[in-house]
Amino acid sequence: MSGRVRRQQVIAEILSRRPVASQEDLRACLHDRGIGVTQATLSRDLREIGALKTMRGYQLPSENGAGALGGTNGTPKPSPLSRALAGFVTSVEPAGNIIVLHTGPGHAQLVALEIDRAGMSGVVGCLAGDDTVFLAVTAIPRAREITREMRRMAELIDPSGAPR
Incomplete structure (x- = not known):
């Protein structure tokens, strides 16, 4: 080694x-x-x-x-988006076809950048301030799906959907 x-x-x-x-x-x-x-x-x-x-x-x-x-034990390496969400996001809340993510101060831009780079289906726009990210999504059902997935990646819920 x-x-x-x-x-x-x-x-x-x-x-x-x-x-x-x-x-x-x-x-x-x-x-x-x-x-x-x-x-x-x-x-x-x-x-x-x-x-x-x-x-x-x-x-x-x-x-x-x-x-x-990077998979040394058979587990895939987390994506940059997963790492950013797990490291910086404190909450993910749907508001109709908008998703609101909260981060610590100064981290929203990094999270928004990784969301943009991920090219998520249904996300039509992303806007970041200092500690808040707004995502515009094509439809409410898709916003709910993305919210669940982002909560999982942010490690705010476990794989079964239960809050942590």
Whole structure:
């Protein structure tokens, strides 16, 4: 196993246990395990494993850190939209054919960008402020479907549809 792969596995293991406030804190955790790394390499590793800087610190978008490494345990790597929703969205509410997403301050633009990039069927427009995203959807039934899917991706509900 290469040093990069091993280092990324250790990073994922650390982040799967708890969010880490800063890259410097993560470097200290790695140092405690005998792994030296530069800030540039650590930044690249975090990007490659899909870690996000959220309001709680650096973390993986799901409880299963290994899955975020791109399928090393058979789990598919989360999409950029799933990572953004899981890392930044605090609520998803339908309002007719409009969907309103709330994020922490300053994160709505990133979420809107990933929604636009995803090219979701039925989404005709996306508008973001500082902490709110509005999605215009073609029809109310489609807005309900997208709301359910976004709540699931944001990890606000479990796969059965029950709130978390």
